[in-house]
Amino acid sequence: ASLHTDPRFALLIEQIEPAPRFAALWQADIHFESKLITVDATKESRQSFQQLIAQGYRPQAIASDSNFQLPTSNFQLLFHVPVIPDEEKESLAIDQSAAATALLRLGAAERVWPLLQDQSDPRMRSYLVHRLASYGVDPQSLFNQLTTEVDVSRQRTLILGLGEFARAKLLSSEQQSSILSDLIRRYSNDTDSGIHGAAEWTLRQLGAEDEILKVKAAYSSGTRIGDRNWYLTKTGLDTDASLALSIIHPPVEFIMGSPVHEFERFQGPTGKNEIRHRRRLGRSFAIGEHEVTVAQFEAFRPRHSFDTTKARTSDSPANMIRWYDAAEYCNWLSEQEGIPRDQWCYDPAQKFAEGMVLLPDYLQRAGYRLPSEAEWEYACRVGTSTARYYGQTETLLGEYAWYNTNSKSDRLLPVGSLRPNGLGLFDMQGNVMEWCQDRSSFYGMVSESLEDKEQAGKINNANSRVLRGGSFLIFAAYVRSSNRNTNQPGNQSSNGGFRVARTL
Numbered sequence: 296a297s298l299h300t301d302p303r304f305a306l307l308i309e310q311i312e313p314a315p316r317f318a319a320l321w322q323a324d325i326h327f328e329s330k331l332i333t334v335d336a337t338k339e340s341r342q343s344f345q346q347l348i349a350q351g352y353r354p355q356a357i358a359s360d361s362n363f364q365l366p367t368s369n370f371q372l373l374f375h376v377p378v379i380p381d382e383e384k385e386s387l388a389i390d391q392s393a394a395a396t397a398l399l400r401l402g403a404a405e406r407v408w409p410l411l412q413d414q415s416d417p418r419m420r421s422y423l424v425h426r427l428a429s430y431g432v433d434p435q436s437l438f439n440q441l442t443t444e445v446d447v448s449r450q451r452t453l454i455l456g457l458g459e460f461a462r463a464k465l466l467s468s469e470q471q472s473s474i475l476s477d478l479i480r481r482y483s484n485d486t487d488s489g490i491h492g493a494a495e496w497t498l499r500q501l502g503a504e505d506e507i508l509k510v511k512a513a514y515s516s517g518t519r520i521g522d523r524n525w526y527l528t529k530t531g532l533d534t535d536a537s538l539a540l541s542i543i544h545p546p547v548e549f550i551m552g553s554p555v556h557e558f559e560r561f562q563g564p565t566g567k568n569e570i571r572h573r574r575r576l577g578r579s580f581a582i583g584e585h586e587v588t589v590a591q592f593e594a595f596r597p598r599h600s601f602d603t604t605k606a607r608t609s610d611s612p613a614n615m616i617r618w619y620d621a622a623e624y625c626n627w628l629s630e631q632e633g634i635p636r637d638q639w640c641y642d643p644a645q646k647f648a649e650g651m652v653l654l655p656d657y658l659q660r661a662g663y664r665l666p667s668e669a670e671w672e673y674a675c676r677v678g679t680s681t682a683r684y685y686g687q688t689e690t691l692l693g694e695y696a697w698y699n700t701n702s703k704s705d706r707l708l709p710v711g712s713l714r715p716n717g718l719g720l721f722d723m724q725g726n727v728m729e730w731c732q733d734r735s736s737f738y739g740m741v742s743e744s745l746e747d748k749e750q751a752g753k754i755n756n757a758n759s760r761v762l763r764g765g766s767f768l769i770f771a772a773y774v775r776s777s778n779r780n781t782n783q784p785g786n787q788s789s790n791g792g793f794r795v796a797r798t799l
Contacts, residue, residue, distance in 0.1 A: 325378070325555045325556040325564045327375045327376065327378060328376050329355075329373060329374065329375055330347060330352065330373075330374045331371060331373050332344060332347070332371070332374070333370070333371050334370045334371075344372060344374070347374050350376065351376045351377075352374035352375065353376070354372050355373045355375040356372075356373040357371070357372055358370065358371045378554075378556050381558060381687055384416070384418070384687065385687065385688055388419040388422055389422055391410075391422075392419055392422035392423040395407045395410055396423065396427070396430045396432060399427075399432045399433075399436065400431060400432060404440065407423075408440060409449075410423065411448070411449040411452035411453065411456075412446050412449045412452070413448035413677075413678060413717060415678060415679055415680040415681075416679070416680060416687075417679055417684070417686055418681060418685070418686030418687055418688075420452060421686045421691055422686075422691070424459060425691060427459050427460065428459040428460045428462070428463040434460040434470060437453050438453075438457060438473065441453040441454065441457070441477070442477070447487050447489070447490065448717065450487075451489045451490055451493045454478065454481070454490065454493040454497050455496065455497065455714060457474055458496055458497030458500045458714075471501060474497075474501070475498070475501055475503060475506075478494045478497055478498055478503075479494075479498070479503070479506050479510070481494045482494040482495060482506075482507070483510050483513070484523075485523075486521070486522050487524060488523075488524045488541035488542060488543075488584070488718050488719040489715075489716075489718050490719070491523075491525045491719050492541070492718070492719020492720065493715060493719065495507060495711060496713075496714055496715055496721075499712075511527055511537060511539070514526070515527040515528065515529050516529055517632045517633070519542065523542075524541065524542040524543075525539060525541050525542060525584070526539075526540055526542070527540070528540070528632055529631075529632065530631040530632060536591045536594045538583055538585070538587070538591060539584040539585065540581040540583055540584060540795070541582055541583075541584050541719050541720060542579065542580075542581050542799060543579060543580055543582060543674060543718065544579045545580075546576075547575055547576065547577060548573050548574065548575055549573070549574055549576065549676075549678075550571060550572075550573060551572055551573075551574040551672050551738070552569045552570050552738065552777050553569040553682070553777040554680075555571070557569075557682055557775075557777075558682075558687075559771070559772035560777075561772075561779075567737050568737065568779055569777045569778070570737065570738045570739075572738055572745055573745070574669045574672075574673075574745050574747055575745065575746045575747060576670065576747050577746070578658070578798055579799040580666075580670055580796055580798050580799055581796060581799055582666055582670065582671075582674050582720065582794065583720075583795045584711075584719055584720055584721060585710040585721050585722065585794065586612040586710050586721075586722050586792050586793065586794050587613050587624065587793055587795065588609065588610050588710055589601055589606050589608070589609045589610070589611055589612075590610065591613070593609075595623075595627045595628075596624075599613070599615070599620075600615055602614050602789040604706075605705075605706050605767075605789045605790070606789075607706055608709055610709040610711075611706075611708070611709055612707050612710055612726050612727040613793075614707065614727055614789050614790060614792050615787040615789060615791070616730070616791055617785055617786065617787055618665075618730050618760045618782075618785070619648055619754075619784055619785065621730045621792075621793040622641050622647055622664070623641070623647040625662070625665065626640070626641045626643055626662070628663045628795060632663070634662050634663075638660045638662045639660065639662040640654065640657040640660050640663065640664035640797075641653070641654065641662075642654055649756050649785060650754070651753070651754050652753050653749070653750065653751045653752060653754065654751065655749060655751040656749065657732075657751075658747075658748065660798065661797065663795045663797045664796060664797060665731055665732040665793060665796065666794070666796035667731060667732050667747055668733040668779075671729070671731050671763045672763070672776060672777065674718055674720055674723065675720070675723040675724070675764070676776050677716050677717035677718050678717070679776070681776075682776060683695070683696075683724060683775055683776060684716040684723065684724070684776060685714075685716075689771040692724075692725075692771055695713055695714050695716075696722075696725030696726075696765065696774050697722070698724075698725045698765055698767060698769055698770070698771060698774045699767065699768055699771075702725075702767040702768075704767065705767075706767070707727065708726055708767070710722055713725075723764055724764050724765055724774045724775070724776070725766060725769075725774055726764075726792075727766050727767070727790050727791060727792030727793075728762040728764055728766045728769075728780055728788075728790055728791050729763050729764050729792060729793050729794055730760060730761075730762055730791070730792075731761040731763055732750070732760075733750055733760065733761050734750055734758050734760055735758070735760060735761050735779075735781040754784055756783045756785045758783075759781035759782055760781065760782065760783075761779055761781055762781065762782055763778075763779065765778060765780075766790035766791075768789075768790045769790070
């Protein structure tokens with residue numbers, strides 16, 4: 296404090312930060328979330344901080360560029376809100392899901408349906424869905440609501456809820472027939488990729504594999520049909536090796552990484568590997584609904600050396616895949632789909648091995664490629680802020696991810712076996728770790744958004760590439776939306792695979 300009265304200190308401050316002078320406060324505390332906003336005299340600006348106030352934020356510090364003269368000043372306000380411990384959030388979500396279940400049984404369902412829509416913290420909804428079949432809720436009430444529901448995210452949840460009843464064999468033959476007919480129609484015709492994926496999972500619980508194959512055969516055209524936000528490649532039409540892709544139109548910016556208070560965060564609050572930041576995705580893209588399977592990869596390379604002790608079926612994820620193998624498959628897929636050679640994302644004149652050079656504009660090309668790390672995380676999160684796309688803790692992880700606890704580290708699971716996320720993407724967490732396009736590096740601590748752009752240059756085995764999603768061999772702490780694994784591009788592993796992507 297004595298520095299404030301020292302004229303040498305005042306002179307130094309004036310040299311560093313000329314007038315106007317600012318008061319500043321920096322508080323690093325994992326028990327608080329912070330937001331810094333600029334407020335002027337406009338109505339819209341006032342509304343922005345009033346919304347924060349309504350969310351529980353409170354002003355912690357203020358700075359002005361003109362000695363606080365209204366109405367001309369621009370103010371910078373630092374807001375803080377206490378972080379509610381995850382234990383309390385989890386307990387509350389469980390209690391709320393129990394209350395919602397009781398309301399459904401008491402005939403007050405109109406209070407419950409709004410709880411089924413998308414939210415950044417989805418844990419209460421997830422607990423509710425998993426209670427439905429176990430606590431005597433009438434499945435007919437869900438189906439009746441599905442037939443009239445207009446909100447897309449609620450429709451997805453209702454479809455997954457019906458899948459819980461089908462999985463538990465609690466549907467009458469009449470209900471099965473009605474639900475089956477409705478879901479085949481939705482699986483074929485609905486434009487939303489999340490409904491398409493949810494319908495696929497519930498149809499599997501109804502034993503409707505043949506109906507799924509018929510739809511795939513009808514839509515394996517290699518291009519988007521109508522205004523559907525999903526499509527199937529034409530490659531492998533006769534062998535059921537076609538790939539399904541979800542089409543994603545992300546917002547320009549999203550929050551990537553994990554908050555410092557996330558319990559399982561790698562290296563804890565001070566870790567640099569998952570630094571939370573704004574990331575810019577200035578493009579639409581498509582990404583595989585499933586990990587590339589053994590059958591799909593064998594169509595490209597019939598004699599690939601899979602670890603068949605882990606990948607035991609043709610619909611298991613392909614394993615023992617090097618980064619180079621995955622990139623070469625993407626070029627082969629582009630060729631099979633009739634994409635012009637000048638739109639392929641990897642130079643076909645080069646050998647797919649150490650020393651290959653990435654094209655400087657691969658994100659601008661229409662060919663198939665590996666997803667960027669930002670594309671992968673956005674597609675995994677689907678707008679959620681929790682550690683996993685269904686919620687926060689490990690409690691329900693085995694329902695959504697195949698990891699070392701439920702797999703016993705024994706084998707890979709056929710793709711599409713567990714529940715999809717809100718974009719209709721399966722196995723984004725667990726099963727195999729998935730190669731991304733990007734090299735391994737820290738995000739960097741910057742205040743502005745980080746543009747998701749090409750990482751051109753030469754590939755060498757000394758510099759690792761990123762893998763995402765965790766695997767059947769991995770502990771729960773590593774099966775999170777923000778967790779990052781790395782490996783050298785020339786390495787193979789029994790839990791290493793990939794899914795494809797492309798710019799649209």
